[in-house]
Amino acid sequence: MFTLIRYASQDLLYQPGRTLLTVTGLAVIVFAYLILVGLSGAMADYGRHADVSQKLIIIQANVADLRHGFVDDDALQAALDLPEEIVQHISPLGVRTMRVNEYVLSLFSADVADWEVVYELNLVAGHWPTAAREAAVSEGAARAAGWQLGDTLRIFGADFKVTAVIRAANVIAYSSVWLDRSETEQLLGSRRDRQIVFIQLAPGSDAEAVRRLLEADERLDGRYHVYFQDNLGQRYADTLRDIRRVTRVVNGIILLTIVFSAYNGTSLTLAERGRETAILRALGFAPAFLYYFLLLRAIMLSAIAYGLGLGVAAIFLTIYQANAPLLLLGLPLSLQLTVNDILWGAALILALAAAGAWFSSRRLVWRNVADILRE
């Protein structure tokens, strides 16, 4: 084994430029594979943070994007008419996509008093808006746009001062700007600025019974759905399922690429060194020795490439997550590689590289020595 490793190492070092080129080519494939694994894992985690709560939401039915929906007065009244003992808060929420300075992001509007109790916003810095033309920005938006306390936001032609940086426990609002409801009414008028109605139920209430009661209310008349709030996150998560399937297919293709790369690399080595292979056979080396040599060579190349690809992927993910986290529908996609991902990736890639080397070498190392010497 030591002899094999020694000769494989010497062989790889004999043409360092070529080895580097092969390793780089494989490392790019490994990098792409690991990033996609990270993305796929992020998609699996996407929306899982939505907490199981005693919150219901009313949203318009048959609207693909709830920002285009509107909860009318009748539907709101149906919620307001629920018995007081089962309801703690009812809070209409405006959701819009707006240009704020040069950034396009989600603008939420609700009564400031509801921000903590209903929407579970936490104050990270500054103070909640108390005066006119004050706004809060989420950590995600502040990080993406570089906003700080005291900065001015230009929204729909008016200037707002950032008084609070907030953290949204509910990831729907990860990257957003928040205004008091009275501010948006002044700013935008009463133009259908009620996309969701949140209903915070009292502890111990039978949320499912309340949900059925509301859906049966004739004022909703099938035009609205009543969901648990968790369903909203779930709705987003569902949209990712298909994308995740696509990443799995792409990952499969990438893994096949590794097999073909190893196959090509070994075939090329054998084609160029057919005579050397014959000489070694003539000297009495068994075909199995040469076969293991080629296998080990391919595995060593892949292992180096995997280490390089993993290192670059880890650096890339660290920098990317710190500076420009990926958002999908306003929610963060947290790309990360687990130890499990790394070990599985290594095992798969080394095994597939060995398979590629095996496919290409099994025929050539068993060829008649005299035939090769005659060529």
Place this chain on the structure above:
Amino acid sequence: MDPHHPTPPFLIEANNLCKLYQRGREQVTALHNVNLTAQTGDFLFVVGPSGGGKSTLLHLLGGVDRPTTGVLIVRGMALHTASETELTHFRREHIGFVFQFYNLLPSLSAVDNVALPLLARGGSHQAARRQAEETLAQVGLARRRDHRPGELSGGEQQRVAIARAIIGRPALVLADEPTGDLDSATAVAIMQLMADLNQQLGLAFIIATHNLQLSDYASRIIKLRDGRIVQEK
């Protein structure tokens, strides 16, 4: 002598050796009813024009190919019926090869090239390397042991190839046009080296060549033409 494993009377016994090749649709007769014997310590030349069957005969004697028909026994082993595994073992233990174009591994140093046959036998790397250094000294290349083939002259490379062929003390060294790629002075030096090793070590050498000027070194000469032995002296 071990009574259970008596030394066979001849190192090589070949009877009616034939070798046919398929070249496209055409069948080519490379060797036709060749009969040959050789003894330990022989310094035998196989001469003749290109395409006469010299290399084919060496391939058969070295166990890298099998005859189409005929009987070939080398060092007591019936090569005409041996399996691939048996042939591999036979080459490893009993044969040393020297080729026209040296056929050294370019990625290995001279000493590592020479050590290869011992490693093929499963020897330790250190012991093989030590013996390779001694063998390189024997062919006058002690100072060039760490050089790669690309850094050596043609004559030096052929000396390395000869050292590689003799390091395992094989019964038979087969040299296929060993001076074919060398200038005449170097060719004489290489031939002298092989003759000296033949004398010192008692190894049998069979050398295929078309350079008749070197035939003075031979203890026997076989002339091959069109796959047949046309002269033997």
